[in-house]
Amino acid sequence: MAHGASLVARLPRVRGPYQPGAAIKDLTWFRAGGPAEVLYIPPDAEDLALFLKELSPDVPVTLIGVGSNLLVRDGGVDGVVIRLGRGFMNVTADPMNRLRAGAAALDVAVAKAALEAGLTGLEFMRGIPGTVGGGLRMNAGAYGREFKDVLVEALALDRRGARVRLTNTQMGFEYRRANAPADLIFVEAVFQAAPGEKPAIEARMNEITDARSSTQPIKSRTGGSTFKNPPGEKAWQLIDRAGCRGLRRGDAEVSTMHCNFLINHGKASGDEIEALGEEVRAKVKAATGIELEWEIKRIGKKGT
Ligand SMILES: Cc1cc2nc3c(=O)[nH]c(=O)nc-3n(C[C@H](O)[C@H](O)[C@H](O)COP(=O)(O)OP(=O)(O)OC[C@H]3O[C@@H](n4cnc5c(N)ncnc54)[C@H](O)[C@@H]3O)c2cc1C
Structure with a gap:
């Protein structure tokens, strides 16, 4: 470098x-x-x-x-x-029951704005701790809904700074990925919601928050689900079956609470965490014949 x-x-x-x-x-x-x-x-x-x-x-x-x-x-x-900085964090509701959100807005902020506007359909975003931009790239989802189900359009800039408008179809959403060109930088998204009852919306969001804290290590240094669920399988079950729950490399550990999560207990390096993930992949392959695919995005070069 x-x-x-x-x-x-x-x-x-x-x-x-x-x-x-x-x-x-x-x-x-x-x-x-x-x-x-x-x-x-x-x-x-x-x-x-x-x-x-x-x-x-x-x-x-x-x-x-x-x-x-x-x-x-x-x-x-x-x-x-x-x-993305502060100018990408706005979230506003419009008269057509849509929410327009900057790509640096947290999904949680979108969910909150929907609640305040009495709009339903975006409750699942309450449980995803990322931004709108990350959610567009990952087709983030939880509790049976994903970005694909609610996105009207996304605005992006291409590598030369030109504005690009993408419809839901043009985003090319699949399970935990968008096939839209990799060099696009998302700057805004418009989500469709529907009129709802505030108490019911709030109750659903609270349910989601409670379910999260009892099933996921949300207060830990983690990257969420490490691997995608292979068709017809749950990654965590395969990892458990391969005996990897609690597997450790230095300060990096396969969560004992939810074994598709890797945890940094303090001093784990990026390379150590990745090596632990690769060890899990190898063990799952040996035990079940299934090759897990990384959901976590890994960036940069290995250290020396
Ligand atoms: C405790 C925990 C629970 C989680 N639960 C869920 C869950 O239930 N469902 C789920 O789907 N995910 C979950 N995740 C994963 C994560 O929250 C989502 O994938 C989220 O959408 C990532 O957003 P981010 O802003 O953190 O993106 P980052 O992690 O920073 O980046 C992810 C990818 O998005 C790209 N990206 C980010 N912003 C932009 C942009 N503006 N334009 C173009 N590309 C961009 C990055 O280059 C990278 O490739 C969880 C994570 C944690 C830690």
């Missing part, structure tokens, strides 16, 4: 701050992994569009939301890591 300061000298002049060598582990739930060569926090879509338009095409760009499905490797991330 080149020294971040020398990359900054090559970057477009924009308002958003550049932070060379930023410890992006602090922006992830795992709290592990190496630095970004440069972290850029665009204050709004205008700044981001200008940045992308003027950025040399050879500089890699990596997006992070709140890092709830993200593992950073120890060698850090080359190029520019972007985390």
Whole structure:
């Protein structure tokens, strides 16, 4: 990785701050992994569009939301890591029972705005600890609903800073992924809801919150579900069957509470957590013949 300061000298002049060598582990739930060569926090879509338009095409760009499905490797991330700033956090309801949300808004904030507006259909978002942008990329979902079921359209910027509008179909949603071009940066989304009764909406959200805290290690340093559920199977059951519950590598552990979650008990490095995940994959393959696919996005290079 080149020294971040020398990359900054090559970057477009924009308002958003550049932070060379930023410890992006602090922006992830795992709290592990190496630095970004440069972290850029665009204050709004205008700044981001200008940045992308003027950025040399050879500089890699990596997006992070709140890092709830993200593992950073120890060698850090080359190029520019972007985390959307305050101007991407607005959530507003419109008269057509839709919610328009900036891509840096938390899913929880969207759920809360829906409750305040007396709109139902978005209660599941109460249980997902990520941003709208991360949810679009991951087709995040819980309790039988996912982004695919509620998205009207997404707005994005392409690698050259041009605005792109994507319908639900154009997002190419599948289980925990969107097939929309990988270089798109989502900046906004519009969700469809329906009129509902506030007490019922609130009760459902409370149910979801309670169910979460009793079944998932939500107060731990984790990345959520590590592996996708293979067709017709539950990843956690396969991991359990392979004897991996509680498996440890240093401070990295397969959660004893929900064994599709990996936990950093404090000092685990990004590479250690990834190696533990690979060990789980190998053991599951040996025990069941099934190859688990990572759901967690891993970014950056391994350390030395
Ligand atoms: C305790 C816990 C519980 C969880 N429960 C669930 C659950 O029930 N259901 C579920 O689906 N997920 C769950 N997750 C995973 C995670 O919350 C979701 O995948 C979430 O959508 C990720 O959002 P994020 O902002 O944290 O994205 P990040 O983890 O920061 O990034 C995830 C991916 O999205 C991309 N991305 C982020 N923002 C943008 C953007 N603006 N434009 C383009 N790409 C972007 C990143 O490049 C990366 O590839 C859980 C995680 C935790 C820690």
